[in-house]
Amino acid sequence: MSIYSNHVTSKSPVTTANVTPKTSALKPGQILLGKVLEIYPNQRASIQLGNQKVIAQLKTALSLDSNYWFQVQSNDQMLHLKVVTDQPGTKSMEQQVVALLKQLKLPLSKANIQFVRNLMEANVTFRPETLIQALQLKPGQGKTSAPLLMEMMERQLPITSSIYQSLANAEKNSLRTQMQEVYELLQPSKQGTTSTTPLLASRLNSLLFNQSTKTGASNQMLPLLQGQLDQGNQDVVQVLKKAGMVAESLKMTQTDAMKSQLEVAVKQSGDSYISQRLGQLFSRQLGLTEQQQVQFAKLMQAVGQPGRDHPKQQALQQQLLSFIESNHLTSKISSFLTNEEATLFQKWQQEPNWKTFASFLPKLTSLAEQQLPKNAEHKLLDLLAMNKNITMPIKDQFVLQLKHFLQFSGINLEHQITEKSQAAVMQDQSLKKLLLQSLQGSTIGKQEQENLLQTLIGMQIGSIKEDGAFIQATMQLPNMFGLEKNMKIDMESKRNEKGEINPDYCRIMFFLELSSIGDTWIDMSIQNRRISLTVFNQHQEISPFIEQLQPSLQEGLAKSEYQLLSVQFKQLTEQIQEEIKKTQEQPISQTKGVDIRI
Secondary structure, eight states: OOOOTOOOOOTTTTTOOOOOGGGGGGOOTTTTEEEEEEEETTTEEEETTTEEEEEEEOOOOOOTTTEEEEEEEESSSSSEEEOSSSSSSSSSSHHHHHHHHHTTTTOOHHHHHHHHHHHHHTTTTTHHHHHHHHHHTTTTTTTTTTHHHHHHHHTOOOOHHHHHHHHHHHHHSSSHHHHHHHHHHHHHGOSSSOTTHHHHHHHHHHHHHHTOOOOOOOHHHHHHHHHHHTTTTTHHHHHHTTTSOOOOTTTTOHHHHHHHHHHHHHHOOOOOOOHHHHHHHTOOOOOOHHHHHHHHHHHHHTSSSOOTTOOHEEEEEEEHHHHHHHHHHHHHHHHHSSSSHHHHHHHHHHHOHHHHHHHHHHHHHHHHTTTHHHHHHHHHHHHHOOOOOOOOHHHHHHHHHHHHHHHSSOOOOOHHHHSOOOHHHHTTTOOHHHHHHHHHTHHHHHHHHHHHHHHHHHHHHEEEEETEEEEEEEEEEETTTOOOOOOOEEEEEEEEETTSEEEEEEEEEEEETTTTTTEEEEEEEEEHHHHHHHEEEEEEGGGGHHHHHHHOOOHHHTTTOOOEEEEEEEEEEEHHHHHHHHHHSSSSSOOOOOOOOO
């Protein structure tokens, strides 16, 4: 899948042309192939680098229509290249490869020649030492080793056997299957003596979202919360207060009073009370950063002060309106209001005034107060994941499982270490960290745990690809909606001002293996919050059902302030699968005219 913002010319899924890497991404020492197209006066020439033509200032004599291996010398204000091979490659591609291998004093084996030829055809730049390391890993053995090594070289990853093995595991193994295997091995009858084993089993259980398990049922949430209150867990206290399950006035030391309030509420409202309150709190999260939450709270506090139509009050309402619109909160806020309140909210947006604003002020104030800081939100995610019988809308289920996996799988463990305090890191209970701890002493399922850890590391390495202003992210989600296979999601876009995927301008593809209709791919293109969807499936007869679902999809997207432009069905053929696969393997941007000096 390829995703492009409106600032970039988009390629269709059938594009197969090779693209030269950006010269801005080239680093000293890298080698690439070029061809002399034309010779101009004043020692200038047109050089073909892949599909890109550049004008070069020559400092050495080159022959017309000849191929040369060039090595990057520097890349500051102008790209400087050095000719590597003594003789131009005017004959076959294989002879050009042989010339380079001889120049680098590398073995001229059939496997080595084929591997370098593949690099040349794919316009992959490389350093001599990187090529040596790759050839030592024997790329000729196995059907997948050479493409994987090429990907590592293209992304400039360290060429080591451990990274190669991690990427290979992530590519060929099902994350869900591996997690299920380790989870079953860690059941009480098979547990080892390590203290981390119960924690590891619990984490696997929460990540699998296994609906059949009895662990974490609704009627077990009360003792779980009471136990965490006894441990003085501040995040749990904050969640319970924001959810309205314990009084805001209670202090951290008043845990007995909190436990008592929970018991009374469960007795009065039933076992589902806790799960319902937690689900409601989750649905009220607006997706704001902690800085934005503080800004929202301050605005609500200031605008709620008496003043009515005072000029300062009017200015504060305008600031609040601007905050709501810039963060696309209109539809989200409207969903928590009654029909009458929503109408007044819309009227206020068109003409802000105190009388209209006062009608929905209490609801808006409550919404601002229910926003959770990051650590408390993570605790809420974990509590919801442990409660297998919770009922939530499909949209909220997807968001919950996505956020929970990203937070607790450990694929961003190193990033969390740089962002968190030492104390927070020590308390981290991600799957990756628990596996690392368990492997230090566990003998039960050790090989299975090691394989799962390697798969997680491979996913982590392969999840993000960056190219200048562009970013591509790939992830697997195990057991999504009870699917037997992993759901795979690919996303690409131009970076936003925070350096992240831009949700207003991007392209996302979902890869699903459904039990009834088989492979289903959903290609979603987003331009200025306008969405076009293409559903790929082998069965043409599902097309009418897609048309029937379009109105509800349109309504659901409108609630998040997105506009659905079109939905179309295409039959998923082997040709289309191959064409989309090729676009996934291509660089996500293309260089335009660059002057270089040789």
